[in-house]
Amino acid sequence: MVIIDQKYYLLFESQGIVRHYAPHEAIFMEEDEARYTYLIEEGRVRVFMNSKDGKETTLEILKAGRIFGDASFCEHSLRSVTIEAVVETRLVVVDTRRLVGVLHEHEELMVLMFQHLTESNQRMTHVLKRLIHYDATQKVADFILTSSEEDGTLPFTQQEMSECLALNRVTVSRVITKLKQQGLIQTSYGSIQIRNKQGLKALL
Template sequence: MDRIKNIACFSKLDDEQLEKLKKISVIKKYNAKEILFYEGDMPKYLYVLLKGMLKVYKTNFKGQQIFLHQFYPGGLVAELANFENIPYPATAEFTSDSEVLRIDYAALEKDFFKNPDISMEIIKSLIAKHKILIDVIQKEVILTADAKIAKFILENSELFDTLKNTQIASILNITPETLSRTLSKFKTSSIITMDEQHNVVILDKTKLEEMLSL
């Protein structure tokens, strides 16, 4: 299909290689809230998200979800587990109706890994994951709740009008109560204000930035 050609990580394949890839892969549709794989499952396939959204999370001792990452179309899903043939370290759940390209990993490895373009793509994808994980550590271990929220405002202030506060809280792995309390605190200290459309307006960028480092 043409769709495969448009996926970043396969864009450099020639027609013959695309033909091969087609033979070892299949498009699957999922509804929102369906699970692609659970933490602990053994991987058999490599997935590329074609349409929709997929969130990846771990579950802590209290059964709460610790949000790790959200995949968007084009994303190459979960190579680590594939490479190492170890169980998935996290659970992947669709957050909207989605389509994935499901590729037989063993066949892929056999046919494509000598291709330097493909291995370069794999390196890139691993590096991207690596960044995500470092960010998770930064967010979860280094930053306080206030700092997480300050960072989110600086980097994603536009999301406040599209996402509900509960959704933002879950991305930040804090409770909606904490988010609400911190936002009020920021408002009374005139660091931010909220306009009529539930948009955040930053009044004191410097103070927000200080929270990240101090």
């Protein structure tokens, strides 16, 4: 997963504004004008869509070091999703026109941004595949595999998992218990750790 290194945080801050968001506070909504790019310095945000009947479908939860709002790179575009803070969150908000100028002066950051945006598109395609084609066990196993840190620790709660996977909390808990009994993961209060990555992959 491509993460923006903290050494670039001050550069973003010099071009934008630091803003703090409370849990469940909206950052932007579907159909809003897309003018700004956002860097998460602290916290997590939830990306979701609303159906006409008001049902929410969570697409992804983004953590520190991730960038979102890339629709603003296209002129006169509108937001296609709603994004809100999950926990207390600190963002740098940058007018995308200013950011483009900065990227011309910092080639390494430009390459990193392109990699980040490409990966984001690939991840969204994978998320749709998971929602459409996987059963409950496969959804949970895939989420653990694709969302864990390098040390195998999953930095998300079961509630956040259930929202991303379109499953209820009871189902997620039941699958996690089964995976633990099979020796594929281990759990402690508030965290999940991968024990057998190949075993999880074999479920997919």
